[in-house]
Amino acid sequence: MAELDQFLRGRSGVEAIVNRITELVNGPVSIMEVCGTHTMSIFRHGLRALLPKEINLVSGPGCPVCVTSQQDIDRMICLADMDDVIVATFGDLLRVPGSNGSLADARARGAKVQVVYSPADALKLAQSQKGEHVIFLGIGFETTAPTVAATILQAHNLKLSNFSVYSSHKVMPPALHALFQDEGLSVHGLLCPGHVSSIIGTKAYEPICERFGLPCVVAGFEPLDILAGILLILRQIRDGKAIVENAYTRAVSDQGNRRALAIMEQVFETRPARWRGLGTIDKSGLGIRDEFSMFDAERRFDIKTPEVKEHRGCICGEIIRAKALPPQCPMFAKKCTPTSPIGPCMVSSEGTCSAYYRYAGHE
Amino acid sequence: MNDKILLDHGSGGLATRQLIEDVFLEHLDNPVLSRMEDSAILDLPQGKVAFTTDSFVIDPIFFPGGDIGSLSVHGTVNDLAMQGAKPRYLSLGLIIEEGLELETLKRVAASIGQAAKVAGVLIAAADTKVVGKGQADKIFINTSGIGVVPERIDLGIQRARPGDVVIVSGSIGDHGAAILLARSGLPFHAEIKSDSAPLADLVHQALSAVEPDAIRLFRDATRGGVATVLNEIALASGVEIEIDEGEIPVDPDVGMVCELLGLDPLYLANEGKCVAVVSPEGASRVLEAMRGTSVGRAARIIGEVKEAKGGPRVKLVTRVGGSRIVPILSGEPLPRIC
Numbered sequence: 229m230a231e232l233d234q235f236l237r238g239r240s241g242v243e244a245i246v247n248r249i250t251e252l253v254n255g256p257v258s259i260m261e262v263c264g265t266h267t268m269s270i271f272r273h274g275l276r277a278l279l280p281k282e283i284n285l286v287s288g289p290g291c292p293v294c295v296t297s298q299q300d301i302d303r304m305i306c307l308a309d310m311d312d313v314i315v316a317t318f319g320d321l322l323r324v325p326g327s328n329g330s331l332a333d334a335r336a337r338g339a340k341v342q343v344v345y346s347p348a349d350a351l352k353l354a355q356s357q358k359g360e361h362v363i364f365l366g367i368g369f370e371t372t373a374p375t376v377a378a379t380i381l382q383a384h385n386l387k388l389s390n391f392s393v394y395s396s397h398k399v400m401p402p403a404l405h406a407l408f409q410d411e412g413l414s415v416h417g418l419l420c421p422g423h424v425s426s427i428i429g430t431k432a433y434e435p436i437c438e439r440f441g442l443p444c445v446v447a448g449f450e451p452l453d454i455l456a457g458i459l460l461i462l463r464q465i466r467d468g469k470a471i472v473e474n475a476y477t478r479a480v481s482d483q484g485n486r487r488a489l490a491i492m493e494q495v496f497e498t499r500p501a502r503w504r505g506l507g508t509i510d511k512s513g514l515g516i517r518d519e520f521s522m523f524d525a526e527r528r529f530d531i532k533t534p535e536v537k538e539h540r541g542c543i544c545g546e547i548i549r550a551k552a553l554p555p556q557c558p559m560f561a562k563k564c565t566p567t568s569p570i571g572p573c574m575v576s577s578e579g580t581c582s583a584y585y586r587y588a589g590h591e
Numbered sequence: 592m593n594d595k596i597l598l599d600h601g602s603g604g605l606a607t608r609q610l611i612e613d614v615f616l617e618h619l620d621n622p623v624l625s626r627m628e629d630s631a632i633l634d635l636p637q638g639k640v641a642f643t644t645d646s647f648v649i650d651p652i653f654f655p656g657g658d659i660g661s662l663s664v665h666g667t668v669n670d671l672a673m674q675g676a677k678p679r680y681l682s683l684g685l686i687i688e689e690g691l692e693l694e695t696l697k698r699v700a701a702s703i704g705q706a707a708k709v710a711g712v713l714i715a716a717a718d719t720k721v722v723g724k725g726q727a728d729k730i731f732i733n734t735s736g737i738g739v740v741p742e743r744i745d746l747g748i749q750r751a752r753p754g755d756v757v758i759v760s761g762s763i764g765d766h767g768a769a770i771l772l773a774r775s776g777l778p779f780h781a782e783i784k785s786d787s788a789p790l791a792d793l794v795h796q797a798l799s800a801v802e803p804d805a806i807r808l809f810r811d812a813t814r815g816g817v818a819t820v821l822n823e824i825a826l827a828s829g830v831e832i833e834i835d836e837g838e839i840p841v842d843p844d845v846g847m848v849c850e851l852l853g854l855d856p857l858y859l860a861n862e863g864k865c866v867a868v869v870s871p872e873g874a875s876r877v878l879e880a881m882r883g884t885s886v887g888r889a890a891r892i893i894g895e896v897k898e899a900k901g902g903p904r905v906k907l908v909t910r911v912g913g914s915r916i917v918p919i920l921s922g923e924p925l926p927r928i929c
């Protein structure tokens with residue numbers, strides 16, 4: 229494993245592949261990396277600095293934390309404010325702003341918000357705190373949804389009465405459909421998420437690829453994986469092709485992980501979901517099925533939050549589609565900054581707006 | 592004596608006196624403290640006096656590689672050492688939550704005594720308060736420290752200049768990773784130990800190895816990690832600092848925890864590591880001197896100071912040859928899921 233790591237992060241392999249990428253580029257190309265982990269890795273390894281200037285990497289809607297809507301955050305905070313409730317959450321959700329502060333703010337004023345590292349930890353918490361009701365905040369795509377589904381099944385088998393999940397889970401393909409439906413889109417290729425694809429399989433991208441004539445390449449997360457993905461996209465563009473290719477065969481198959489898909493299917497059903505910056509997208513969310521309603525925090529508790537109007541003027545949707553740059557947004561660096569972010573591109577520290585704010589000379 | 596700390600122990604009466612004698616004098620006794628006067632009278636050699644204070648509120652209070660007691664000594668001793676001062680005296684203020692096991696307090700006191708001994712400082716003044724259950728979390732400690740700066744030593748965060756070399760005294764992120772791991776309860780194949788340790792000897796050895804002017808500054812990389820310290824230096828000195836990812840020493844287990852939790856070791860706290868900025872001529876001798884100490888064996892040159900053409904900032908050349916800016920930390924590092 230260490231050898232593989234070394235190879236995938238090695239300088240010589242990277243140089244070779246960057247050279248081939250440079251040879252292939254003959255004009256501006258926008259490639260969207262869908263997944264937050266890709267964005268992170270590109271940032272962390274400084275890959276942008278290695279690529280020719282013509283290649284514009286656009287961060288798509290693939291950071292589940294960033295696309296969690298204000299309304300969902302408001303509802304999570306409402307749950308956290310209830311008596312005898314502990315809200316268990318992944319750490320990075322703490323800072324995401326709702327219409328009136330974040331979960332971190334709620335914790336500061338006394339709400340019981342506990343950071344956990346897995347849904348199983350939340351379940352354990354419920355078992356050890358019988359006097360409290362533990363609500364796990366379920367966010368994430370097809371990668372995390374199966375483990376949450378498995379936890380709900382476990383709670384069901386244990387007949388646990390003080391555990392539930394607030395499901396804000398989302399599925400990726402419908403969001404990509406909605407995103408690309410837009411005319412005048414300037415994205416030429418899609419770097420598809422390795423983790424999600426290991427669950428849903430490469431075939432999940434075929435409809436998008438065909439419908440929009442978009443080269444799609446599934447890639448892993450090491451520098452070489454990502455660069456190989458970019459190279460394959462550029463080759464497709466050169467050859468006038470638009471197919472789904474797999475540059476991450478060591479983890480991803482055509483069909484995906486059938487067991488994980490089956491567990492997801494057993495516990496969840498699709499429903500419309502609200503995405504920060506993108507609005508409501510049909511069939512893009514995962515709700516808990518009736519059979520498991522006792523583990524559905526939305527049905528167990530009376531959540532009263534006023535209807536939220538997403539900030540008018542936020543153009544994250546346009547930025548994600550590579551149709552606009554952050555400074556074109558009226559709120560950029562004024563109302564919307566990394567310390568009080570509004571749109572998903574600013575919420576994520578690696579989002580396009582946040583990166584622009586920090587590194588594009590803006591003070 | 593009761594086996595738990597009660598509000599009585601902070602009353603100033605008999606129980607307080609007994610606590611002082613049984614716990615504190617037992618482990619911290621020295622000629623200055625044992626006078627038990629209202630204030631300590633200190634003998635200091637000639638020179639400038641360095642003075643600092645720090646409070647310690649860590650959870651858990653015992654962790655692999657240390658505890659709140661030793662940490663409260665190392666933290667303050669190191670702040671003194673970073674100015675080139677030889678640490679001499681510490682004061683010790685404890686705020687204890689009612690109900691703390693007496694045994695726990697004794698362990699903490701013993702650890703303070705041991706750490707002070709190793710660091711060569713005396714506890715010159717001490718105070719204990721007890722607050723009601725829930726009003727503090729087990730035990731909070733404040734230490735202030737006094738040290739003396741030898742003549743001709745003039746270190747400063749604004750003194751880095753282009754061409755200087757950046758040295759880190761050992762592997763980074765150990766303390767932060769140890770605490771995160773201890774807090775998370777994540778199963779992990781190895782125990783990661785905090786690097787909590789006194790740095791005064793390392794600083795002394797480094798300063799003795801070269802002309803005093805060759806070392807521009809020391810900075811201990813506590814909260815915010817090496818990334819934050821480097822940003823502070825870049826800003827104060829008006830320079831760019833370029834570091835090489837491949838040269839930054841990171842323990843493999845710490846690296847793995849960071850991968851698991853999506854954290855960057857550059858931002859994790861250290862409690863026994865410092866950054867030094869040194870003239871290019873003095874770099875190899877300083878490095879050698881650091882490596883000759885028990886806490887500096889893994890010291891390494893990690894980068895260089897450059898002119899701030901793009902403004903004061905920290906730039907990282909990544910292992911694969913890419914580059915990125917290393918911004919100052921905003922907020923506490925949070926594990927991420929995506």
